[in-house]
Amino acid sequence: MDYLSISDSNSSLINVRPVKDWRETTVVYLDVVLNTIIEMDTSQIMTSLLSFKMTWKNQFLQWNPSDFCGISKILVPVSLLWQPDIYVFEVTQQDESPAVPYLTVYSDGTVEQTKPLRVVSACSLNIFKFPFDSQICNLTFGTYTNSVDDIILIPESNSSSVTETSNAVFINKGDWVLTGINVSGHNVSFNSLNISQIQYRISIRRIPINHLINLIVPACFLVLVDIASMFIPMDGGERLGFKITVVLGFSVLLLILNDLLPASADPPILGVFCSVCLCIMIISIIDSIFICYMLHLSAVRPEAPKWMKVWILKHLAFVLRVDTKLKDEDIVHTPPESSKTSIVSVPLENELSIETKKYIQKNDKDSAEVKLLKKLLVEILFIRREMILTRREGDAKTEWNLIAFVLDRLILITYLVTLVIMLIVVLFVWIA
Ligand SMILES: *[C@@H]1O[C@H](CO)[C@@H](O)[C@H](O)[C@H]1NC(C)=O
C-alpha cells in the first residue's frame, strides 16, 4: 500500500480519473448476473437482485508481484480509490444494496468491483394477456457526468452468456421465469453530453398456475353455477336470491383481480371477460325479477297483451324453437277442435244441451237401463265440459308463464352464446 502510495492523504487517487494522459479514455467493463426478481409491483416497479461486476484500469497502481513475495492482488477499501459514476437509469428508489467495502486491485493495475445490487426500477408492464403474459424490463447502466471521451462502457459478456449464467443462478420464486437477457451498448446524447450506456433487456414470463387456481378456475365455476341457476324453477323467487349470491361471490373475485393488476392503459383480456360475465349475470338477474313480476301479473290479469303474444309467443318462440303449439290456438282465438272421441262439440254450451236433448228425446221408448245410461252420459258430458272450461282458464294463466319461459330461454341462449364467444376470444388471445 505504501509502495502504491494508497493512503487517506493521497486525494488525487480518489478524485481524479486514473490516466496518465487526460485524453486517454478509461474503458469500464460491466458484467451483470440476474439473481432473482424479488418483486413485481402493481405500480409497475420491479425489484431485482443482481450480481454486479465492473473492471477498469488504474494506470497508477501497478507493481511487479515478484518484488512483493508473489502478491498479485490486494484488497483496498472502497473509499481510497477512484470509481466510475455508474447509475441505473430506471431506478426509482435509493440504492439499499448491502455495501461491499473493498475493491480488488491486480498487479497490472486492473481494479475490480464486485457487489450485489438491489435495483428498484420502473418497468412498464403490458398485461393484456394476464396471467399468461411476458414482460421486458430494461436496466440501463450508464455514466452520469463523464462523457464518452472519458469513460466507455463495454459489456464483458454477450447476451447468450449473460442469459446462461443468470439462468444457472436465477431463483425462481414461483411467479416469474427468466426467458432471456439481451445486452447492448449505445452512445446516447444526454444533457448535451454524449455518454456511454449498456442496456440489459430482461425478458421474463409469468407463471400462471397460481392465478389459474385462485382466480380463473373459481370464476369459471361461478359462471357455471350461474348458468345452472337458470334451470331453477322461475316461481317462488328462489332463483333470484341464488343468483344474487353468485354475483356477490363473483364480485369478490373481481376485487382480487383488481388488487393483482397494475393500472394500465389497456386492460387485460381476463378483466374484460370478467366484466362481460358480471354484466350478463346482472342482465339475467333483471330477467329473473321481470319473470317474477310476470308470474305475479298472471294471477292479477290473466290475459297477456296481444302484442306480447304475437311477438314473444309466436315470432320469438319460433326463432328460439320453443314449443308453444298448445297456445297457438289461444293466440288466434279459435275454439279447440272437438276431439274425435266425443259425440258433441264440447265447449259450446247451447249446442251441447240441444244436441244431447235431441239425442235423448229421439230414443224415448228405450228401456230403463238405456235411459239410465243416457242420463249418465249427460252427466259425464257436463263434467267434461266443466273440466275443459277450467283448463282453458288455467291456460290463460299459463300464457304469462309461457311468455316468461320464452324470455327466460332467450336470456339463457344469449348468455351461452356470449360466454362461448368470449371464451373463444380469451383463449385465442392467450394462445396467440
Ligand atoms: C427498453 O428499451 C427499448 C429500446 O432501448 C425500448 O424500445 C423499450 O420500450 C424499453 N422498454 C421499457 C419497458 O422501457
Ligand SMILES: *[C@@H]1O[C@H](CO)[C@@H](O)[C@H](O)[C@H]1NC(C)=O
Ligand atoms: C461510442 O463512441 C465512442 C467514441 O466516439 C466509440 O469508440 C464507440 O465505439 C461508440 N460506441 C458505440 C456502441 O457506438
